[in-house]
Amino acid sequence: MEVKTHIITSVTIAASISTYIAIPFSAGYVFGTILGSVLPDLDKKDSFIGRRSLGVSYIIQMLFGHRGFTHSVFCWILVTILCLYHPSHFTYGLSVGYAGHILGDFFSNRGVPIFYPVIKKPFTPSSLLTYKTGGLSEKLILMSTVIILLIIMLDGDLFHELIQSVRQWVDHL
Template identity: 40%
Template sequence: MRYHSHIVTSLCLGAAAAAHTSLSFTASYTAGVVIGSLLPDIDEPKSYVGRRSMGMSNKVKEAFGHRGMTHSLVVWGIIALVISWESSSLFASGFVLGYLFHILEDFFSVQGVPLFWPFTAKRFKIPIYRTGNLVEKSLFYAAFALLVYIGAKEQLFFEWWRSLALFR
């Protein structure tokens, strides 16, 4: 999935999570979702985050390959545990969810993800789309429309805008 698709689909899922839990759809939370939704692709030097990693992406890919360690639920669980232990902020919650959403979104690609790395390198998948194809583009637009719908119906955009007023 391309970076803009990860951002929009993760924001859509994050909006749904905020609408049905006690999470607040604030600027901090959405920033966490966006950053978390991009970070797993630090293992690909040509990715949006990889091109901005000052060479770290090359090292991660060399050590673990693309869609390796960074796409594992085991690694996500460790990251989630450490972050939740250190912070209870909305940014941290958004980050942990965004990271999980990225793995879930790539689970539906034809490449799949090694969900249980390091215990097994087997890639699990429900192959629905190939990166950049028409199905991914359709998922992007559907997620965008659903994000707008959920945001309007649940008044999440007002909540987000009010959270920005705190920074003024």
């Protein structure tokens, strides 16, 4: 999945969660979600986040390869535990975005090794439910997710929550 699709799908998941659970759709939550949505690709040195990692991604890629440990449920659990030790809207978003990334790659035709390191084989659903990264089906996922996000944002109070949060943040500067 391309970075823009990871970000939009993860923010849409975060917005959906925010409508049902008492997590305000704040700037911190959204920024955490965006960072979490690209963080698993730290295992690929030429990814969006890998190019900005000051060499960390090179080491992770050498140790685990792309779509290895960082794309597993175990890594998500470790990230989430660290987030729970520092609870904030940002860290909740980080966990949601990380899970959204793994979920998005799970539906790609390459799948993800969900149970790595116990089972290193990538899992993927039926080929009827998969997409090719950068292909037409991913573009359709991106467009439909943008529409869903707009509906969620405009239908409820999420848009106003986000604007209010940004205003509060700017006022503290």
